[in-house]
Amino acid sequence: MLPYLTPVKPVRRIRYLIFLKDVLILSLTTFGGPQVHLAMLYERFVQKRRYLTESELMELNALCQILPGPTSTQTITAVGFKIGGPNLAYITLLIWVLPAVSIMTAVGMGMFYLEQHNLSLRFARFIQPMAVGFLIVAGYRIGQKVIKDQVSLALAITAALVAYVFRSPVMTPVVIVAGGLVTALTYQKQERMEKKPLQVQWSNFFLWLGVLIGAAGLGAVTQSLPVRLFENFYRNGSLVFGGGQVLTPMLYNEFVAFKHYLTREEFLSGLGLVQALPGPVFCFASYIGALSMRDAGFTGQFWGSFVSTAGIFLPGTFLIFFVYRFWEQLKRYRVVRASLDGVNAASTGLTAAAAIVLFQPMAPHWPSVAVVLITMGVLLYTRIPPFVIVVGGLVAGVVL
Structure with missing residues (x-):
């Protein structure tokens, strides 16, 4: 067993917590509908945190636009899915909608x-x-x-x-x-x-x-x-x-x-x-x-x-x-x-x-x-x- 691999899980957990904090900030500050939401997702997720690339974010948003449902919510949920799988995606959804709900x-x-x-x-x-x-x-x-x-x-x-x-x-x-x-x-x-x-x-x-x-x-x-x-x-x-x-x-x-x-x-x-x-x-x-x-x-x-x-x-x-x-x-x-x-x-x-x-x-x-x-x-x-x-x-x- 390689000892330098053991810190991976704690590092990943911290990354997830930082991501969820970013989602909470967005849920409290994103006014103006899907177009404005996308710009703010780009600023925080791509430019600031580099969770994914610009092309990956735009592709996820395009996919969500052709599906039934709330585009912004699906996009931010899909980002959570991409980063940490379905469990992180569900928590992302909950934090994103909770303030307005x-x-x-x-x-x-x-x-x-x-x-x-x-x-x-x-x-x-x-x-x-x-x-x-x-x-x-x-x-x-x-x-x-x-x-x-x-x-x-x-x-x-x-x-x-x-x-x-x-x-x-x-x-x-x-x-x-x-x-x-x-x-x-x-x-x-x-x-x-x-x-x-x-x-x-x-x-x-x-x-x-x-x-x-x-x-x-x-x-x-x-x-x-x-x-x-x-x-x-x-x-x-x-x-x-x-x-x-x-x-x-x-x-x-x-x-x-x-x-x-x-x-x-x-x-x-x-x-x-x-x-x-x-x-x-x-x-x-x-x-x-x-x-x-x-x-x-x-x-x-x-x-x-x-x-x-x-x-x-x-x-x-x-x-x-x-x-x-x-x-x-x-x-x-x-x-x-x-x-x-x-x-x-x-x-x-x-x-x-x-x-x-x-x-x-x-x-x-x-x-x-x-x-x-x-x-x-x-x-x-x-x-x-x-x-x-x-x-x-x-x-x-x-x-x-």
Whole structure:
């Protein structure tokens, strides 16, 4: 036995602890969505710590963009997986989401407390139209990137019309899958790459699928609200491509328009407030889960937040663990790359439909319309961070 090899484990453990400290710092300081998150990951993980190279980080981010789930969360989880395997990856995920999840859970409980005691929510009245402004700008920016030709434009318009007319959560996966199938037929336009036989380890795929089917079956049999909440968010987390902005219309259709767990005003207030927090926008699920179980008391609200958070984040985690192992081979198939154009175009249409549905009740009220337009202008033509805009809206609500 070589004595100089014995310190390897302690050194590796210290490296893991330093990495987790970096993740905690990022979870408290990364405002502004996936693009800003990626820049901060690059600065800390590549330039400062050299955990991986720039090309490795960009490739991981590209992989996460084509998978359903929260892109930033999957990317930072994949970095943890690359450095220390699945155990470090799960701890990374927990540390990354915990601050925003804790705050949004507290916000959901606080919102119910205010309503229960008939206390005024007027201080948040500007947050609701601001949330619509955020959503419109997000849809516009996504559209600029993914609508490249007449086919993608037609898919986006069709998806928006279908989602607007048929406001059911069932339509969301139908629209997304249909968009992917349409552009998959145009795979000949993609660059041909040399293919290698796929060597697939199926364990994480079966784990993802087993939880999906098991939760759906258990929810149908027991009719337990926590189980159904987990299934609802797990299903949505398995279908959403494009980040938190695309998730918004799915959650609105499911929990406001269809199931009436939240009012439109509660939904918009939470959507606006989550923009002011560091970390992933998907933590909005924690807020919805807490309010969905408001009638079960403090403990019920906590469990509602817990199961909703687990449901929204686990699918993307299972899938990144699954695909990461054979990504090098998978990305060489033209039909896979082609289908992503349709998925992204359909997701843009869903975002547009949600923005229209949420804006309609505000249209007759000029102050709300003015706040929407001002928010859009600030986002498009200034560099003021979103959290500063939201804090400004809260201050204005209190003062006025």
